[in-house]
Each structure stands twice: as structure tokens, then as C-alpha cells.
Amino acid sequence: MSRKLVRPRQGRMFAGVCAGLAQRFGLSANLVRLLFLLSLLLPGTQVIIYLVLWILMPNEDRAY
Template sequence: MTEPTVAPYKQLRRPTDDRVLAGVCGGLGRYFGVDPVAVRVGFAVLAIVTGGAALLAYPVMWLVMPEEARPAAPVWPNPADPAWGQPPSTPVA
């Protein structure tokens, strides 16, 4: 018997690579499948229409939305390693 495949659920997160201020609009755009620029324009229009009251939502969402996990930092070579400074070995096929 095979297990049914379940698609992973979507997560609302602030991206680290698509942000202007804090990444809130970029995260909302990714979550809803909309261009983040359209979300930014919509947020600006909403801020104008509400007389600036919508601007209070941005810092709240900034604090509530978790940030995307950053990729691991590259491992720096250790000068104490005897192989440091040697060319990498290529595997023989």
C-alpha cells in the first residue's frame, strides 16, 4: 500500500531576498501567488484610502511574520588543517 502524497502547506514568511523595508509585502505576495510589487502598490493605496491607518498594520505584521531561514554560511578553510592551501583532489572516474 502506498502512502498518499500530501503537498506541504504554505508558510507565511518574510523573505530575505525580496524585501524593500522588512519583507512583509514580499512574503504576502509569495503566499498568495501575486507579484510583490502589486502587493506594495495595493498597500500604498490602502494607506492613502484609510488616511494612514493601514500603516499601523505594517509594523505589527513585521513583528508577527517569522523571517525565512537564511542559507547556511560557507565554511571557511581552517589554516591549521594540513590540507589547507592544497588544490582540491579530483575523483578518478
Template sequence: MTAPEEPRNAEIPAPAALAEEPPFAAAPAVPAPVPAPKRLTRSRNDKMLGGVCGGLAEYFGVDPTWVRIAFVVSVVFPGPQLLIYLLLWLVIPQD
């Protein structure tokens, strides 16, 4: 008679690295910093009249020249552009 064979799984040793580590990694104790919210303000440094175009450009991350050009082009068309600019000049706080 032949001797019974041992199971093959018993012959494979467990890796040492897996036996020492927990099944899950611990989460970091310090939460990630929260960035400050963006605020729409009139620009003190980059202004021609009231700083509205400079503030809008800073808020949206574009060059203030492009915002000014867009405003001048929009004034050519009928509408309340100047009134909106004056209203924004009064409502938007200065930085």
C-alpha cells in the same frame, strides 16, 4: 420428435482475459506524498522595508509589485494600514 436445443449461453465461451484477472485491482502499497503546508514568512530576498509585502506576495503567488502598489494605494485612505504593516513585521517570522 425433435432434439432439445442446448442453451445459447453455453455456446459462448468466457473471454480468457476476464477469467484470469481478479474482480478488483489491488491498491498501491505506497501512499501519495503529502505536499508541505504553505507558511507565511517575510521575504529575505524580495524586501524593501521589512519583507512583509514580498512574503505576502510569495504566499498568495502574485508579483510583489502588485502587493506593494495595493499597500501604497491603501495608505491614501484613512485607516490603520501602517500600524498593521508594523504589527505584521513583528509577528510574521523571516524565512
């Protein structure tokens, strides 16, 4: 069974984007959060991508 890209109800810190990405790819949620925070030190569109994922990723209870 393939894992869907959803924002889980449990384990959220803010919007659930990092927890959802971690769950989808089999990583630790804290690792994904740390990588996101470290990426903020670099120039780029990280915050915009986070906001887009927040809008596009469904909640776990409303997934597909």
C-alpha cells in the same frame, strides 16, 4: 505543500512584509506593494497592521 507566511530574505524592499504576503498568496510582490501604497490614501490602520505583521511574521530562516 502549503506556503508559510514568512518574510523572505530575497526580494525585500523594506521589512519584507509585502514580499511575504505576495509569496504566501501567489501574487506579484510589486502588486502587493502598489496596493499597500494605494491603501495609504484611504483612512485606516494600514501602517499599524504593517508594523504588527513585521513583528509577528518570522524571517524565512527562522520559520517554524
